[in-house]
Amino acid sequence: MQGQVDPTVVEGTTLDEALEKAEALLGVSRDELKVEVIQEASSGFLGMGARAAIIKVWPKVSSDVPGLARVEAGQLLVEAPKGAGTPAQIVPGEGFKVFVNGALQEGPFELRGDEKVEVEFPDEEPTWEARVEIDGDGMSAYLVVEAAAGWRYQLEDRPSSPSLVLAATVKERPLPKGQSPAELKELLQQAGVVHGIDEEAVAKASALTETERVLVAQGTPPVPPVDEWIEYAECFSEGKRVVNEDAQRIDFYEMTQIPSVEEGAVLAVKHEGQPGKPGMKVTGEVIEPRLPKTVNLRVGQGVALIEGGRKAVAVVSGRPSNVKGLLRVLPVYTVEGDAGLATGNIRFTGHVVIRGDVAENVQIHARGTVRVGGIADGAQIEGLGGISVEGSIISSTMRAGLLSDLYANAMPHLSLLAQGMPQLTAAVRAVRERAKALEGQFDELSVARMLVERKFTAMGKAISALREVVEKCAPRSGEEELHGQLLKLATDMGVLLPPKSFRATSLQEMEAQLEAILQMFDGMGEETADIKAVYVQNSHLEASGIISIAKACYNSTLVAGRGIAMEEGTFRGGKMTVHRGNIVVRELGSPNEAQTLVFILKGGLVRAGTVHPNVRVVIGREARFFTERLERVTMFINREGELHVSQA
Secondary structure, three states: OOOOOOOEEEEEOOHHHHHHHHHHHHOOOHHHEEEEEEEOOEOOEOOEOOEOEEEEEEEOOOOOEOOEEEEEOOEEEEEOOEOOOOOEEEEOOOOOEEEEOOEEEOOOEEEOOOOOEEEEOOOEOOEEEEEEEEOOOOOEEEEEEEEEOOEEEEEOOEEEEOEEEOOEEEEEOOOOOOOOHHHHHHHHHHOOOOOOEOHHHHHHHHOOOOOEEEEEEEOEOOEOOEOOEEEEOHHHOOOOEOOOOOOOOOOOOOOEOOOOEOOOOEEEEEEOOEOOEOEEOOOOOEEOOOOOOOOOOEEOOOEEEEOOOOEEEEOOOEEEEEEOOEEEEEOEEEEOOOEOOOOOOEEEOOEEEEOOOEOOOOEEEEOOEEEEOOOEEOOEEEEOOEEEEOOEEEOOEEEEOOOOHHHHHHHHHHHHHHHHHHHHHHHHHHHHHHHHHOOOOOOHHHHHHHHHHHOOHHHHHHHHHHHHHHHHOOOOOOOHHHHHHHHHHHHHHHHHOOOOOOOOOOHHHHHHHHHHHHHHHHHHHOOOOOEEEEEEEOOEEEEOOEEEEEEEEEEEEEEEOOEEEEEEEEEEEEEEEEOOOEEEEEEEOOOOOOOEEEEEOOOOOEEEEEEOOOEEEEEOOEEEEEOOOEEEEEEEEOOOOOEEEEEO
């Protein structure tokens, strides 16, 4: 013990008893006590005058003091031991080195205070480096800065202790200092970047203290030319509806007035194009604009070209028609009563109007529109410009526009292949790069076949299904070229399926064929031929535009290019398919759970006031099967690619 200790007064009958009490009280042996007798014990005479022994005791103070060590403000401070005290013991920590008088200490060591102690930390200096990257098209240049802050350490402060464990702590993190904007611009120039440099972006890169890729230069794209274009007359817009002002309720099923033109009317004018302006890459290379695209007026029946092909004029009076840029003026064929045995089948190059009903087994084929004032029962009607039935459609087949069985059946598989081909090509490219690095041989189609078999199995199923559709669906009139291209695509893509085939083709050629066919299909989907009816039962309806039904549709198949509208109607039992567009229906399915299927192939939403059990909805590749009744339902594919179902 160190320092002065106050004495303790102890009393006992005898001196030995007083010493025993002192030992017990101070917890030390008699040899470790310093004793001063204040009063000696006395027994007196015959018990008279007896007195106790009184002593004053202290624990003996040792002059031996151990050495101490502490860390203060990052500095190791040592107090030397005193007397026979032991030196301070130091235990090195992890991640740094301690040298005593130049010798590395790899384990615990002692210090008396006169040694030279040095601590070596794994300090890291900040780093900053920049390089230039130019996109493959030469239109963008980047400064890629790789920067990191440094690390500087010191000893962690610790209180005095005879045994001190050292530990390191972070003293500071110095930030890196980048190159000046002028130096970075010189770096860009050395890399060939001389055009479109953004001074602010260069300054930003110069001040970066952590890794980042900064766009610092952009090329100037060429100004595209103004292509030749055709201005069409207003007569090709939708016709005006004839509205009965006295009617209490008006809807789109009322008769629409058919547009018409007089002989000599200008139907279209071709406007000349204008050249574009050159652009420039970041490297200073000039980019020439493309040449203006040329267009030609296309005319057919009832239309002629004048002024060197710059204008198209009507040479007869009648109904103007514009189908994919082919201008015609067509007459209208009208049946004042019913279409039946008396009229026979009707095939007409213009528009057909039936004031009454269309009887069973009657066929109507029109290159324009078909309008039926009554019902169609057991009929077959095709109208390139659209079909409208004022009454009901029962056990009939309707086709409006160019949408066909080939389109409806092949499109789902083509959409799946269009989604999978870029992923398959990327996977093959990755295998090719690896084979190049290993100096191995590479067979593109063999690798693709292996990937389709093991990873892209959905593509394999789509190829097989597409081939089956093409072989079974006979082409309609005008679809021969499309059918041939589909057959070639299905055959070429068959090399990706077992057994191994040696047909001369490539993934690039397959993608090009697929894109060309999808563009043809999109062209079909852009037609605006609609079908309108009040009630449909046990029928098959196809329209390249929108199918609109006012009241109800039972046990029927509907195929539409742009959507299905049944805001106040019911669809029970059967199948609806839309290429791209929305399906809106008041009631979907039935209380007795009739199987009802709904498909949207390429994008859109389904909205229903009521959805009954046993209804299946598929949008793209996502599906939802309903097992309970829901109200005010909206379904669509969200940004994450999932089928979202909500209730308003």
